[in-house]
Amino acid sequence: MHNSGHDFSDDERAGLYRAIYERRDVRSQFLPDPIPRPVLARLLNAAHHAPSVGFMQPWDFILIDSPEIREQVLASFNEENAKAAKNYTGERQQTYRSLKLQGITESPMNLCITCNRSRGGDHVLGRNSVVEMDLFSTCLAVQNLWLAARAEGIGVGWVSIIDQSRLASILNLPENVYPLAYLCLGYVSEFLDKPELETKGWRSRLPLEGLVHSNRWGAEPDDEALLEQLRR
Structure with missing residues (x-):
């Protein structure tokens, strides 16, 4: 095996790949235990160390523990989920309706990772041809946080069935800030062996x-x- 001196040890490599393969989109297994603040700080720091186009670092992190705000987000989810169910018919619709697709009120912490599309000014290095690079960069922050969370034994669920305009209004976001990822965070009773949608037969x-x-x-x-x- 080639060894440049820059590779990780066998144990370090195994830990990284374990986090990748065992990461799950958690909806149903959240425990009520709060996330200790040092752990939460580590997760946010991992997200903040994601790469970004032109080093613009377009992300912000909104920690949400307010029951009132979470109920408003849940209401938006319920409306959008009802619309989404109409995309399917028959047995497929029944399967869709049986899926639990959010843990907004069950998880001890919600987190919205936003993308400030004007950060860095009018001309961001590397963003001239592909203006969506700021969004892609913010997705890398989400993935950093997700893998770090798995290493800490914390589950993460991305709630994508939400009206983004409504979410921006609920969170009082400025016009140039896009609510890219609404996440549910918390310790879990278990991490499933396979993704839940695969286990439920939705896709392989x-x-x-x-x-x-x-x-x-x-x-x-x-x-x-x-x-x-x-x-x-």
């Missing part, structure tokens, strides 16, 4: 070898050794 994980192309779309890699590894 796609085979990786069918998603890897060589040089151009649709060209399968001719590296049989790599393909064999991808199939494992």
Whole structure:
């Protein structure tokens, strides 16, 4: 094995990959125990150390423990979820309605990670061609927090079935600030072996070898050794 001196130890590597593979979108397993402030600070610091285009660091973090605010967010979820259920019919709709897709009031802490789309000024280095890079950067902050949370034994659930305009109003966001991720955080009774949507039969994980192309779309890699590894 090549060793450049920059790689992690076997145990450190195993911990990183464990966090990646065991991270779950938690909805149903939250415990009421509060998150200790040093732990919460570590999670926020991990998120704040995400890479960002032009080092603009477009994120802010709104900690939400107010029952009143959470009830308003839950009301928006319920409205949007009812609309979403109409996208399906028959057994598929029944399955959808049986899914628990949020833990807004059950989790001890809600967190909204926002994206300030004007931070850094009119001309942010690296954002001239792809203006959405600020949104992508903020997603990396979400992922940093999520992996750090798993390492701390804390579950995270991303509630995406919310009217973003309504959420911005509830949280009193400025016009240039977008509520990118509404998250539920807390210790959990368990981390499921597989993603809940996979366990409930909604979708299965796609085979990786069918998603890897060589040089151009649709060209399968001719590296049989790599393909064999991808199939494992």
